[in-house]
Amino acid sequence: MRAGVDLGGTKIEVVVVGEDNQVAGQSRQATPTEGGPPAVVAAMAQGVKEAAAAAGIEPSELSGIGVGSPGEVSDGKVSHARNLPDWDDAFPLAMEVGEAVGAPVAVGNDVGVAVDAEAILGAGRDHHSFLGVWWGTGVGGAVVIEGKRWLGRGAAGEIGHTVIKLGGRRCECGRRGCLEAYAGRGSMERRARKKADKGDKTILFDLMKKHHHTRLTSGIWERALHKGDKVAEKIVDEAIEALGAGIASVVNLLDVEAVVIGGGLGTRFGQKGAERIEGEMGKHLFVPERPPVVRTAALGDLGGAIGASLLAPGREPVATP
Amino acid sequence: MRAGVDLGGTKIEVVVVGEDNQVAGQSRQATPTEGGPPAVVAAMAQGVKEAAAAAGIEPSELSGIGVGSPGEVSDGKVSHARNLPDWDDAFPLAMEVGEAVGAPVAVGNDVGVAVDAEAILGAGRDHHSFLGVWWGTGVGGAVVIEGKRWLGRGAAGEIGHTVIKLGGRRCECGRRGCLEAYAGRGSMERRARKKADKGDKTILFDLMKKHHHTRLTSGIWERALHKGDKVAEKIVDEAIEALGAGIASVVNLLDVEAVVIGGGLGTRFGQKGAERIEGEMGKHLFVPERPPVVRTAALGDLGGAIGASLLAPGREPVATP
Numbered sequence: 081m082r083a084g085v086d087l088g089g090t091k092i093e094v095v096v097v098g099e100d101n102q103v104a105g106q107s108r109q110a111t112p113t114e115g116g117p118p119a120v121v122a123a124m125a126q127g128v129k130e131a132a133a134a135a136g137i138e139p140s141e142l143s144g145i146g147v148g149s150p151g152e153v154s155d156g157k158v159s160h161a162r163n164l165p166d167w168d169d170a171f172p173l174a175m176e177v178g179e180a181v182g183a184p185v186a187v188g189n190d191v192g193v194a195v196d197a198e199a200i201l202g203a204g205r206d207h208h209s210f211l212g213v214w215w216g217t218g219v220g221g222a223v224v225i226e227g228k229r230w231l232g233r234g235a236a237g238e239i240g241h242t243v244i245k246l247g248g249r250r251c252e253c254g255r256r257g258c259l260e261a262y263a264g265r266g267s268m269e270r271r272a273r274k275k276a277d278k279g280d281k282t283i284l285f286d287l288m289k290k291h292h293h294t295r296l297t298s299g300i301w302e303r304a305l306h307k308g309d310k311v312a313e314k315i316v317d318e319a320i321e322a323l324g325a326g327i328a329s330v331v332n333l334l335d336v337e338a339v340v341i342g343g344g345l346g347t348r349f350g351q352k353g354a355e356r357i358e359g360e361m362g363k364h365l366f367v368p369e370r371p372p373v374v375r376t377a378a379l380g381d382l383g384g385a386i387g388a389s390l391l392a393p394g395r396e397p398v399a400t401p
Numbered sequence: 402m403r404a405g406v407d408l409g410g411t412k413i414e415v416v417v418v419g420e421d422n423q424v425a426g427q428s429r430q431a432t433p434t435e436g437g438p439p440a441v442v443a444a445m446a447q448g449v450k451e452a453a454a455a456a457g458i459e460p461s462e463l464s465g466i467g468v469g470s471p472g473e474v475s476d477g478k479v480s481h482a483r484n485l486p487d488w489d490d491a492f493p494l495a496m497e498v499g500e501a502v503g504a505p506v507a508v509g510n511d512v513g514v515a516v517d518a519e520a521i522l523g524a525g526r527d528h529h530s531f532l533g534v535w536w537g538t539g540v541g542g543a544v545v546i547e548g549k550r551w552l553g554r555g556a557a558g559e560i561g562h563t564v565i566k567l568g569g570r571r572c573e574c575g576r577r578g579c580l581e582a583y584a585g586r587g588s589m590e591r592r593a594r595k596k597a598d599k600g601d602k603t604i605l606f607d608l609m610k611k612h613h614h615t616r617l618t619s620g621i622w623e624r625a626l627h628k629g630d631k632v633a634e635k636i637v638d639e640a641i642e643a644l645g646a647g648i649a650s651v652v653n654l655l656d657v658e659a660v661v662i663g664g665g666l667g668t669r670f671g672q673k674g675a676e677r678i679e680g681e682m683g684k685h686l687f688v689p690e691r692p693p694v695v696r697t698a699a700l701g702d703l704g705g706a707i708g709a710s711l712l713a714p715g716r717e718p719v720a721t722p
């Protein structure tokens with residue numbers, strides 16, 4: 081048995097899986113907002129312990145642990161982990177988790193391992209090539225070619241920084257017109273805040289408080305849409321239009337068989353969201369009569385953790401970081 | 402010996418090469434503007450005859466002929482050949498040229514074979530992965546991954562239809578905001594015409610008449626820039642800005658090692674043009690500290706014909722179409 085850990089900005093998902101990749105145990109921890117990397121390591125170790133217990137084993141019996149982490153991953157170290165407080169410098173995550181749990185640890189990029197999981201076990205399984213688009217706080221991605229994630233020189237995947245509007249909206253990355261500036265949940269929240277400050281009526285922030293969140297989560301966006309909130313509708317419309325254009329550009333260049341939509345918002349909006357993205361994409365396809373299949377990530381919320389488990393030492397290696 | 406034919410909108414370049422891929426003979430014909438595909442076939446046969454004579458052989462002694470053609474290429478047939486008059490329906494180009502010359506013929510996509518030539522013999526030779534951008538009447542492209550052009554489901558390469566400006570300028574393809582609407586020489590000419598009609602001063606069309614052209618060729622654009630024509634400068638600036646954004650988007654997603662700029666305008670503007678594109682690209686790179694190498698196509702004007710020769714039957718097969 082091995083474990084997979086999906087380290088997110090709000091929660092830490094852990095699965096323990098067998099050789100058949102079936103989930104034998106799982107747990108979820110809140111990501112600590114204080115205490116920096118050491119507190120996160122403690123929460124990860126606790127998560128592994130609980131998931132192992134659910135699978136009926138001791139953590140030290142795990143053959144290995146794979147971790148999907150935000151930020152820059154290199155050689156088991158993680159730096160610039162977005163959405164994780166006080167985590168800019170390189171931190172030896174693999175070593176620290178390994179010592180805390182007593183099993184060998186490998187670390188990969190969070191979106192990368194989730195796309196690997198879809199390629200091997202999920203929505204991409206039957207496709208020779210596909211584009212994975214992870215729509216969440218940011219917009220991450222990966223291109224799978226001949227069944228393998230293409231890594232380039234190690235930094236491939238930044239579909240969120242496709243320029244969809246020259247001279248357009250300012251992105252968190254400092255540049256202008258990036259897809260993420262329109263479709264990233266972080267940018268969408270800033271946009272909503274601006275509109276609310278300007279006096280536009282919206283229930284987004286009331287819902288946020290009511291549900292004891294400090295950010296507009298995917299669930300909040302979904303609830304606001306469900307209640308017909310005009311500000312939410314407009315911002316989500318813009319996000320989907322931007323995603324459609326960015327994805328179509330990749331399809332025009334690479335002619336992949338399929339597009340797999342994952343991530344927090346992608347999973348939350350599900351098939352209906354994927355169909356709306358497909359519609360916007362269709363407007364920009366150069367060969368519109370043969371569009372790629374557009375699917376949602378089949379492994380859902382646990383895909384990141386299952387994908388991370390594929391990295392666990394002791395398994396046949398998959399692409400990393 | 403084998404022949405390669407680059408079928409362009411204004412000229413037909415033919416080379417005869419040996420096993421070492423060195424050019425042993427060449428010829429250039431004007432592309433017939435009347436008579437449709439049969440007239441084009443006759444001109445191609447004449448070109449092959451002249452190039453073979455220059456190499457000291459008979460056309461029938463050629464082991465095979467490869468053709469790089471615009472339009473949609475499938476199974477030796479070509480349809481919707483842009484810039485070639487009266488050529489919409491599928492025409493059996495391989496068969497007709499084969500009969501006219503007396504040697505077996507294979508046909509591939511013009512940009513595709515030129516990028517193959519750069520991958521195997523030219524600017525991409527030392528790179529594991531690169532993006533080829535063929536900047537001419539349209540903006541074509543190809544991604545080379547692990548030394549091989551990626552074909553997708555057969556229609557890969559349309560970097561010209563990357564959306565760089567949502568809701569932006571109308572493209573010849575009918576959609577809005579495509580890279581080609583800003584950087585394709587066809588769009589650039591329409592833009593210049595509009596500005597001239599509005600009363601903006603430009604020598605572009607005077608130069609065109611003086612040099613007996615019916616279109617603004619790459620040479621005309623270069624001359625106008627050289628003479629400080631403001632309209633030409635503005636349009637070329639916009640084109641380069643658009644190319645930089647479109648290329649950066651691909652680099653952000655695929656993290657390729659290099660970018661190779663070819664095509665009529667790309668070759669004409671040479672290293673200086675490539676450097677300007679590199680500058681614009683740099684503004685949008687997500688990992689700016691490690692940009693890809695930007696190079697011009699090393700095989701220059703003959704690259705298309707040399708690339709076509711790689712397709713010639715009797716040679717080790719390369720990617721096609």
